Amino acid sequence: MEDSRLIKGNWESFLTLTNEKLLYVGRRHIFVLVLPLLFLSFVMAVLIAANYYLYSYVIKSISLFTISTLLLATIGASFAAQIIVRWYFNLHVLTNKKIMIVNYTPLFSHVVTDVLLDKINCTEIDLVSKGFFHELIGVGDVAITFDRPTHQDEFVFSDVGDCHNLARFLTQKLMDRDLDDKAEEVIWVRSRVASSLPAV
Numbered sequence: 001m002e003d004s005r006l007i008k009g010n011w012e013s014f015l016t017l018t019n020e021k022l023l024y025v026g027r028r029h030i031f032v033l034v035l036p037l038l039f040l041s042f043v044m045a046v047l048i049a050a051n052y053y054l055y056s057y058v059i060k061s062i063s064l065f066t067i068s069t070l071l072l073a074t075i076g077a078s079f080a081a082q083i084i085v086r087w088y089f090n091l092h093v094l095t096n097k098k099i100m101i102v103n104y105t106p107l108f109s110h111v112v113t114d115v116l117l118d119k120i121n122c123t124e125i126d127l128v129s130k131g132f133f134h135e136l137i138g139v140g141d142v143a144i145t146f147d148r149p150t151h152q153d154e155f156v157f158s159d160v161g162d163c164h165n166l167a168r169f170l171t172q173k174l175m176d177r178d179l180d181d182k183a184e185e186v187i188w189v190r191s192r193v194a195s196s197l198p199a200v
Contacts (some may be wrong), residue, residue, distance in 0.1 A: 127143075140160065
């Protein structure tokens with residue numbers, strides 16, 4: 001287990017298979033919080049300004065202004081908390097036996113998408129950066145395409161930080177696993193052929 005690839009936390013609950021080891025646990029870059037929180041702050045500022053105008057010049061009630069401002073602040077804080085919680089509990093997990101994407105919002109939803117690595121082949125790993133600023137801070141999407149007998153699945157680690165190194169790390173871990181599996185198969189075939197030869 002490489003601790004530098006694991007964000008802090010107790011992730012042992014993800015280890016459900018025999019001899020399973022964590023290789024990577026991460027979440028989206030904290031930069032993805034900036035735009036939603038800025039937009040929320042702007043909307044709340046406009047609403048509070050409109051509220052001030054309404055209760056200072058139209059209705060002229062300080063008590064109603066105070067109550068409505070506190071109500072708006074509470075609503076804004078709850079939306080901000082929801083944005084932060086959804087970011088915090090959106091996890092990308094890679095073990096030596098499976099890959100998972102966890103989306104959890106307390107009291108609302110809990111979605112876990114996973115695939116067992118011994119049932120599929122990794123066909124490609126793509127890195128997508130969404131512009132100059134994302135490239136500057138190293139934020140991008142790492143898409144992993146798996147080939148199944150019936151269809152293809154794509155797992156996307158979206159808006160991850162240090163995406164170039166993560167893509168290299170995933171390529172190394174997933175492709176090395178495929179090579180090891182093929183090497184084991186070759187050794188097995190050779191041993192079968194060698195054992196079937198008559199003794200001289």
